[in-house]
Amino acid sequence: MAGLERAHVPLSSVSVVIEKVGDRQPSVAVNAGQPMMPASTMKLVTTWSGLAMLGPDYRWKTSAYTDGDVDASGTLHGNLYIKGTGDPKLVPEELIDLVQKIRATGIVRIEGALVLDKSEFDVSTRDLPSFDGDDSAPYNVGPDPLMYAFKAVSFTFSPSREGVSINVVPPVAQWQIDNQIRERGGKCGGLLPSPQVTPGANGIVTASFAGNYAMHCGERTLNMAAPVDHSTFFADGFLALWQQAGGSFSGTTREGVVPPRARLLGVHQSPPLSDVVHDINKFSNNVMARNLFLTLGAVEGKPPATTAKAAAAVSAFLRKSGLSMSDLVLDNGCGLSREEHISALSLANLLQAANASPVAQPFIDSLPIAGVDGTMRHRLNNAGVDGNAHIKTGTLRDVRAIAGYVAAQNGESWIVVSLINDPRAEAARAAHDALLEWVYQGMPEEKPVYVDPHPKRAPKAARAGHVAKAEKTSKAAGHKAVNQTVKRTRGAH
Numbered sequence: 424m425a426g427l428e429r430a431h432v433p434l435s436s437v438s439v440v441i442e443k444v445g446d447r448q449p450s451v452a453v454n455a456g457q458p459m460m461p462a463s464t465m466k467l468v469t470t471w472s473g474l475a476m477l478g479p480d481y482r483w484k485t486s487a488y489t490d491g492d493v494d495a496s497g498t499l500h501g502n503l504y505i506k507g508t509g510d511p512k513l514v515p516e517e518l519i520d521l522v523q524k525i526r527a528t529g530i531v532r533i534e535g536a537l538v539l540d541k542s543e544f545d546v547s548t549r550d551l552p553s554f555d556g557d558d559s560a561p562y563n564v565g566p567d568p569l570m571y572a573f574k575a576v577s578f579t580f581s582p583s584r585e586g587v588s589i590n591v592v593p594p595v596a597q598w599q600i601d602n603q604i605r606e607r608g609g610k611c612g613g614l615l616p617s618p619q620v621t622p623g624a625n626g627i628v629t630a631s632f633a634g635n636y637a638m639h640c641g642e643r644t645l646n647m648a649a650p651v652d653h654s655t656f657f658a659d660g661f662l663a664l665w666q667q668a669g670g671s672f673s674g675t676t677r678e679g680v681v682p683p684r685a686r687l688l689g690v691h692q693s694p695p696l697s698d699v700v701h702d703i704n705k706f707s708n709n710v711m712a713r714n715l716f717l718t719l720g721a722v723e724g725k726p727p728a729t730t731a732k733a734a735a736a737v738s739a740f741l742r743k744s745g746l747s748m749s750d751l752v753l754d755n756g757c758g759l760s761r762e763e764h765i766s767a768l769s770l771a772n773l774l775q776a777a778n779a780s781p782v783a784q785p786f787i788d789s790l791p792i793a794g795v796d797g798t799m800r801h802r803l804n805n806a807g808v809d810g811n812a813h814i815k816t817g818t819l820r821d822v823r824a825i826a827g828y829v830a831a832q833n834g835e836s837w838i839v840v841s842l843i844n845d846p847r848a849e850a851a852r853a854a855h856d857a858l859l860e861w862v863y864q865g866m867p868e869e870k871p872v873y874v875d876p877h878p879k880r881a882p883k884a885a886r887a888g889h890v891a892k893a894e895k896t897s898k899a900a901g902h903k904a905v906n907q908t909v910k911r912t913r914g915a916h
Contacts, residue, residue, distance in 0.1 A: 429850075429853075430850035430851040430853070430854055431850070432845045432848065432850070434454070435454070436843060436845035437453055437454060437841065437842065437843050437844075438453065438455060438457045438459045438766050438768075438841070438842045439451060439452065439453040439454070439455070439841045439842075439858075440452050440455050440768050440770075440838070440839075440840045441837060441838070441840075441866075442775075442837065442838050443836065443837055444775065444828065444838055445775070445778075445779075449768075449771070450866065451866075452767075452768070453767075454767075455766060455768040456766045456768050456769075457750075457766055457767075459764060459822075459842040459843075460760075460764060460819065460822045460842075460844050461758055461764070461765050461822075461824050461826075462758045462759075462817025462818055462819045462822045462824050463709075463757065463758040463759075463815065463816060463817040463818065463824070464758065464765075464816070464817040464824040464826040464842070465757065465758035465760075465763050465765065466703055466704055466756075466757055466758055466815060467773060467774070467815055467826060468737065468741075468753070468756070468770075469703075469712050469719075469737070470703055470704055470712070470715070470786065470789060471773060471776075471777045471780075472736075472737045472740050472741070473696060473700060473715050473718070473719060474697070474700055474782040474785055474786055475744070475780060475781075476719060476722070476723070477696055477718075477719070477722065478782075479697035479782055479785045480695050480696065480697070481695065481696040482692040482695055482696070483508045483509055483510035483511070483693040483718070484508050484510075484690050484691070484692055484693075485506070485507050485508065485510055485513060485518075485521055485569070485693075486506045486681075486687065486691075487504065487506075487521055487525050487687075487688040487689045488503075488506065488681050488685035488686060488687055489502065489503055489530075489535075489686055489688055490535075490685045493528065493530055496531070496532075497529055497530060498532040499532065499534060500535065501534075502535035502536045502538050502674075503525070503530075503533050503536075503538065503688075504538045504539075504540055504679070504681045504682075504685055505521075505537070505538070505539055505569065505657075505661065506543075506681050507539070507540070507541060507543060507569035508543045508568060508721070509543055509544060509566070509570070509714045509721065509728075510570070510691075510693040511570065511699050511702075511703075511708075511711035511712075511714040512693055512698070512699055512711065513570060513571055513693070514571075514573075514593070515572060515593045515664060517693065517694070518661065518691070519664050519667075519668070521689055522661070522664045522665055523668060524688065524690070524691070525688050525689055526668050526670060528688050528689070530670070531669065531670055531671065532671045532673070533665075533671070533672045533673070534673055534674060536674045536675050536676065536677055537672065537674060537675070537676045537677075538677055538678070539569055539654050539657060539676070539677070539678050540568075540679060540680050540681045541569055541653075541654070541678060542568070542680055542726060543568040543721055543726045543727060544566065544567065544568045544717050544721070544727055544728045544729075547729060547730075548565070548566055548728065548729060549566075549653070550652065551565045554759050555820075558648060558650075559617070559647045559648055560647070560648060561573065561575040561647065561648050562709050562759065564648050565710065565713065566710060566713040566714045566716075566755075567653035567657075567714070569654070569657045570653060570657070570710065570714060571653075571656055571657040571660040571661070572593045572660060573710055573711070574648060574649045574653055574656050575648055576591060576593070576646075576647060576648075576649045577644050578615075578618065578632075578644065579642060579643070579645075580604070580615065580616075580636055580640070580642065580643050581642045582606050582636060582638045582640065586602075586604075586606060587602070587604045587606050589602050589604070589632060591630075593660055594664065595628075595649075595656070595659040595660050595663050596659045596660075596663040596666060597626050597628060598628045598630065598659060599627060599630070600629075600630055600632070601629055601631035601632065602632055603632060603633040603634075604616055604634055604635070604636050605636070606637075606638055607636065607637055607638070608637070609637055609639070610637065611639045611640035612637070615645040616633065616634045616636065617647070618631060618632050618650075619633075620651075626655070626658075626659075626676070628655075628659070654678055655676075658676040696715075697789075699711060699715065700715075700785065701785075701789045703715065704790050704791070704797070705789060705790075705797035705798070706797055707815075707816070709759050712755075712756055712758075713755050713756060713757050715756070716733045716737070716753075716755060716756025717729075717730070717733050717756075718733075719733050719736045719737060720732030720733030720734075720735070722736075723736035723740075724736055730753075730754065733756060734753035738751065738753070744776055745776070746769070746772050746773060746776060748765065748772070748773075750765055750768075751765050751769055752765070759819075761819075765842075766842075767826075767841065768840075770840045770842075771838050774826065774827070774828065774838045774840070775838060778828070787813050787828060788813075790813035790814060790815050790827050791813065791815065791816065792812070792813055793806075793808050793811065793812040793814055794808075794809030795809070798816045799812075799814055802856060803856055803859065803860065806856070806859075806860045806863075807832060807860060807863050808859050808860045808862075808863035811829065811831075811832075811863055812828065812829040812830065812839075812859055812863065813827045813828045814826070814829075814859065815827050821846050821848050822842075822844055822848055823843045823848040823849065823851050824841065824843065825839065825840070825841050825855045825858075825859070826841075829859060829862045829863055830863075831862060831863050831864070831865050832863060832864065832865065833865050835865070839858065841855055
């Protein structure tokens with residue numbers, strides 16, 4: 424714990440558990456049962472629960488319906504309904520599939536309204552205040568049943584002799600760029616120009632840019648949350664793709680519910696849940712995790728989903744899995760919260776159960792690999808543990824966290840969880856890196872450390888199935904699930 428001392432973080436501000444995969448007795452336990460803010464390591468709870476409850480092949484559906492007829496010229500005399508179920512990855516490359524299926528029915532022009540059915544999630548889950556007051560930050564985007572492209576936009580600035588051009592991704596209809604940026608010489612420095620966004624008549628959105636841009640900056644991109652609500656952003660994105668596919672639209676956009684007698688036009692299925700979980704954990708995508716969390720509430724508790732239904736569904740699943748977590752407090756399922764809490768012991772229990780479960784492989788594969796990818800790509804690149812640990816990170820102001828699996832150089836597999844809640848937590852990142860390397864080296868010259876004399880485990884009977892399976896796996900196959908996933912040959916970045 425020398426690294427914590429150098430960062431001036433007291434042991435009272437940490438919760439740590441280190442134990443072998445399949446072993447019920449921690450080798451290191453520091454305040455193991457103390458509830459802590461976990462930041463994004465809470466995504467481990469949501470993603471494993473999702474994989475186990477829904478299955479790795481689960482897919483969300485986004486469906487199109489109409490209550491009208493199509494004439495010989497391809498004109499739809501009626502409304503087009505789009506019903507969402509919370510697809511976390513409804514990006515342009517996916518939504519175009521639904522657009523093409525609608526076009527394949529012969530529809531060219533839509534004279535009725537574009538009606539968005541968002542009844543899968545309760546209205547209480549929408550338009551929530553941002554976590555830290557920064558509404559422009561993509562990580563603050565809230566969940567939605569019809570979330571298009573994470574409700575985020577990228578403005579790419581490209582300087583040339585003709586001036587500075589601005590390209591917008593994803594494509595959105597009714598958006599206009601007012602480009603007043605002037606190119607200049609000199610060094611590249613400072614922040615990228617931010618747009619002044621002005622809603623106008625008939626749904627027109629104008630993004631105005633002003634200021635100077637240094638030619639030496641080359642091409643740069645500004646990523647931000649779309650400064651409009653989910654419904655507006657989805658409609659603008661859908662209509663942009665509709666127009667690209669040769670369609671036209673002369674109606675209005677509103678929210679509503681698909682009527683019982685509406686006719687199905689087409690269904691788009693999302694990528695499998697295993698792919699979604701991969702993106703959530705590798706890149707710590709908050710809004711994808713929040714959509715998955717609410718989906719669990721919708722599937723288990725029936726729509727419309729609420730955070731309370733989602734939390735109840737996850738808690739019930741964990742209890743059924745033999746995991747007693749009295750310290751667990753769920754808020755939004757992604758860790759972007761001061762309300763969510765869990766202890767290192769509970770996370771370690773979950774990692775043991777996950778490794779012994781039928782969905783171990785997609786779960787472990789989703790975790791960032793130290794020194795290789797995701798949020799661990801630029802950490803521990805030249806250390807021995809580089810490429811030999813799957814670690815989920817967590818970061819908030821005054822919070823630093825790591826949780827995952829380490830394949831030690833002696834062939835043993837370890838679970839490592841460390842949660843730090845302290846005003847000096849930011850300085851403790853080096854301590855976490857040193858901790859992972861120490862575990863990889865086999866924890867030399869270190870005896871078991873117990874600040875908690877007898878850290879409470881889940882009831883023995885409840886955990887027996889998971890522990891027995893994990894121990895059998897480790898003895899017979901050398902911790903096959905973890906080692907086969909984590910270890911790699913050098914130079915295989």
